[in-house]
Amino acid sequence: MAQKPKRTKSGSAWMHEHVTDPYVKKAQQDGYRSRAAYKLLEIDKRDHLLRPGMTVVDLGAAPGSWCQVAVQKMKQQGRVLAIDLLPMAPIPGVDSLEGDFTEPAALAWLEEKLRSGRVDLVLSDMAPNISGVMLSDQARQYELCELALDFSVNWLKPDGVFLVKVFQGVGFEDFRARMRQAFEQVLIRKPEASRDRSAEVYLLGRRPVAARVAADETAVTSRQESD
Numbered sequence: 001m002a003q004k005p006k007r008t009k010s011g012s013a014w015m016h017e018h019v020t021d022p023y024v025k026k027a028q029q030d031g032y033r034s035r036a037a038y039k040l041l042e043i044d045k046r047d048h049l050l051r052p053g054m055t056v057v058d059l060g061a062a063p064g065s066w067c068q069v070a071v072q073k074m075k076q077q078g079r080v081l082a083i084d085l086l087p088m089a090p091i092p093g094v095d096s097l098e099g100d101f102t103e104p105a106a107l108a109w110l111e112e113k114l115r116s117g118r119v120d121l122v123l124s125d126m127a128p129n130i131s132g133v134m135l136s137d138q139a140r141q142y143e144l145c146e147l148a149l150d151f152s153v154n155w156l157k158p159d160g161v162f163l164v165k166v167f168q169g170v171g172f173e174d175f176r177a178r179m180r181q182a183f184e185q186v187l188i189r190k191p192e193a194s195r196d197r198s199a200e201v202y203l204l205g206r207r208p209v210a211a212r213v214a215a216d217e218t219a220v221t222s223r224q225e226s227d
């Protein structure tokens with residue numbers, strides 16, 4: 001007979017927290033694939049990120065609750081491109097890739113899909129598997145954040161927005177400084193659905209500087225050409 005797995009103290013504590021968590025229950029009732037949906041819903045309520053007709057890229061999308069929120073808020077108008085290491089059950093209106101965003105193939109897939117235009121909103125809720133070694137976990141988290149930021153800088157429209165999950169601690173201030181160079185406005189968000197004991201927060205960058213400079217230069221050139 002198969003042996004029951006031993007329950008560790010921290011495992012039981014996690015299970016207790018999970019079954020009593022109001023957001024877990026609410027997600028089940030509302031048909032969301034995970035409690036993470038309420039983090040995006042809360043940020044969207046305050047910051048008005050999602051509108052019909054947008055092109056949204058969702059990095060670290062599985063199991064898919066942010067995609068569900070995006071499709072709903074966009075009223076099925078627009079497109080969502082989603083990537084995750086893990087498989088994700090299909091969601092109508094979402095084009096998804098099971099792949100590693102740190103690999104060139106994932107970027108190539110996005111670039112191919114985006115041939116027809118730039119992106120309104122990049123969401124990154126990516127988080128690496130936790131090894132327990134805090135410094136290396138933080139370093140791996142910030143590698144993902146940096147890659148997501150590079151992608152955003154290259155692909156966002158001049159009025160585009162980048163929302164990224166970060167963890168406060170080593171690397172946070174350096175990354176926030178990079179965000180401040182890359183965006184005209186950088187805000188910090190800690191939605192109520194993000195557990196208090198978690199160092200997780202979200203940085204919200206608005207109006208990418210590079211895209212705005214490029215748009216201004218294009219406007220000047222076309223004015224000069226028509227003079």
Ligand SMILES: C[S@@+](CC[C@H](N)C(=O)[O-])C[C@H]1O[C@@H](n2cnc3c(N)ncnc32)[C@H](O)[C@@H]1O
Nearest residue numbers: 036060062063064065066084085101125126127
């Ligand atoms: C917190 S979960 C995202 C939850 C998601 N926002 C939702 O609402 O369902 C973080 C995800 O990041 C993904 N991830 C971590 N590293 C990644 C990588 N290099 N490329 C793609 N996805 C990655 C994980 O597989 C995991 O599914």
